[in-house]
Amino acid sequence: MCGIVGYVGKRNSQRILLEGLKKLEYRGYDSAGLAVFTDHGLVVRKAQGRLAVLESRLEQEPLDGTIGIGHTRWATHGKPSDVNSHPHTDNSMKFSVVHNGIIENYMSLKEELTAKGHVFVSETDTEVISHLIADLYDGDIVKAVQQAVKKMSGAFALGVLTEYEPEKLVAVRLASPLIIGVGDGENFIGSDIPAILEHTRNVYILNDGEMAVLTQNGVDLRTIEGNFISRETFYVDWDLMTAEKAGFDHFMLKEIYEQPKAYRDTMGSRIDAAGGQVVLNEVKLTPQQIWDIHNIHIVACGTAYHAGLVGKAVIEQLARIPVEVDVASEYRYRDPIITANTLVIVVSQSGETADTLAALREARRSGARVIAITNVVGSSVSREADDVIVTWAGPEIAVASTKAYTSQLIAFYLLGLHFAQTLGLQDETMIRSTIAALLKLPEQVEQILAQAEQIKEYAEHIASHNDLFFIGRGSDYAVAQEGSLKLKEISYIHSEAYAAGELKHGTLALIEEGIPVIALATQEHLLEKTVSNIKEVKARGAQVFAIAFEGNPDIGKAVDLVFEIPRTLSLLAPALSVIPLQLLAYYASLARGNDVDKPRNLAKSVTVE
DSSP states (O other), rough: OEEEEEESSSHHHHHHHHHHHTTTGGGGGGGEEEEEEETEEEEEEESOHHHHHHHHHHHHHHOOEEEEEEEEESSSSSSSSSTTSSOOOOOSSOOEEEEEEEEHHHHHHHHHHHHOOOOOOOOSSHHHHHHHHHOOOOOHHHHHHHHHHHOOOOOEEEEETTTTSEEEEEEEEESOOOEEOOSOOEEEEEESSGGGTTTTTTEEEEOOTEEEEEEEEEEEEEETTSSSEEOOOOOOSOGGGGGGOOOOSSSHHHHHHHHHHHHHHHHHGGGTTTTTTTTTTTTTOOOHHHTTOEEEEEEOOHHHHHHHHHHHHHHHHHHHHOOOEEHHHHGGGGGGOTTTTEEEEEEEESSOOHHHHHHHHHHTTTTEEEEESSTTHHHHHHHHSSSEEEEOOOOSSSSOOSSSHHHHHHHHHHHHHHHHHHHHHHHHHHHHHHHHHHHHHHHHHHHHHHHHHHHHHHHHHHHHEEEEEEESSSSHHHHHHHHHHHHHHHOOOEEEEEEGGGGGGGGGGGTTTTTTEEEEEEGGGHHHHHHHHHHHHTTTTTTEEEEEEEEEHHHHHHHSSEEEEEEOOGTHHHHHHHHHHHHHHHHHHHHOOOOSSSTOOOOSSOOOO
């Protein structure tokens, strides 16, 4: 959530900052602003709403200067408004700050500063930072920022300017992501790489507790305590076009259609097809260490949590290791039983999800080994885990995750097979047949996408409904939960996913004439029971749309409409059955006239608890 950009160099900073913020729109925001050093000193322009509102104001009152900071805000403290927008300043207007994260002790700091005569104008925690730095300043902005950071508790990434030292831009990271771009006679800060990729491919990725001092001539990396750091820059080798729509109407649709490539790339060199084996070199667990695993905790949020539910079924079936799946925001607070024989798998698309990162740290403190599944090389999760499986999905811009989720499924299939091979719990024929089926998935996804028009017609039908239900058994229930979330988050249609066998335990009371029910029926060992549950809702007037394997006449007879997907192993079915559900959510949102890529109240990367 929120986006930070900063620039120091020779060029006009306003254009660079605005373009950088546009590259971060996918993170979600409700207001935006810039602070730039001009001939008139430090000047701030900010506005509630989309960047277009800010741009309009800047057309009337442009900012001419070569150093500045910018921000897109997603409200946490204080409602969306002009005054609550970033950047924030102190009373003298000599210090300006942009901030991602939350300052947990801001109220006590605010009280101290108010007693000293500081006057606050916003409802935000961020404004406290600018006042605090101003209060501590004695001629050295770096020292003042360091002192301020030591007084603050919480999660934050900061960009700081002061009119007293107009050649410097100070950046700090503690728990919220921040990168530094290194150019020729100019340097940049950003919340994410796309913000600066147009200008440089050489970046520093700040670690927790680190800061950077940027001038036109260079970048100094330091710890918050003031110790200088020597580090090589990271070269970004993907091009800007991967973050563009490439002819699709929306990023989400583009990313849905990129899934065959994401599957192939994530499998990549990790499968030795000729040898019939998974080669997962990035997991450094020895055979004995795998044998010593007594239980596994999968910890994630939102869509990644739903991937974890599929991962549980995969690992338990293939490796016969007990698995628990936890919502990351609950994990630490339930006092989980973690031992040296517990393996914790954390899943995060961005690798910066605050709750997941906190769970990772809790697990490591308790002595567990941690494997991370993430889409971002160099992210906090990838740096702090013991082992990392990178999902090569490429940049995902739309807020609603599609290709990142399915790539996480592929990662779980690879991990489950790796464990099964190592433990010798599955015979060679079974391993080979599963790998062969995995390799067919990209082509089968392409076959599903070729039938998207069928999904579009049904999506336009349900778009007029305000409520609907998803049902399924086994892994179908896990996919039903993801399908329901996807529909809710971008179409705003209320939907719920239920284990089909639970219908008679209360849920049937919600079924009424004409209500849509989407039934997943790909788990063949449970098919008879699923059909029985479908008949239960049909008898009460539901209109049932089913997702099932091709060539299954029994399903067609039991429902109003069926969408057939290519046959695969029941274990692998989630990697196919979720595709029509993603399309369903997309086309339903489109039919309702929503902003598909930027659903209301949501952000791409949730970096606060």
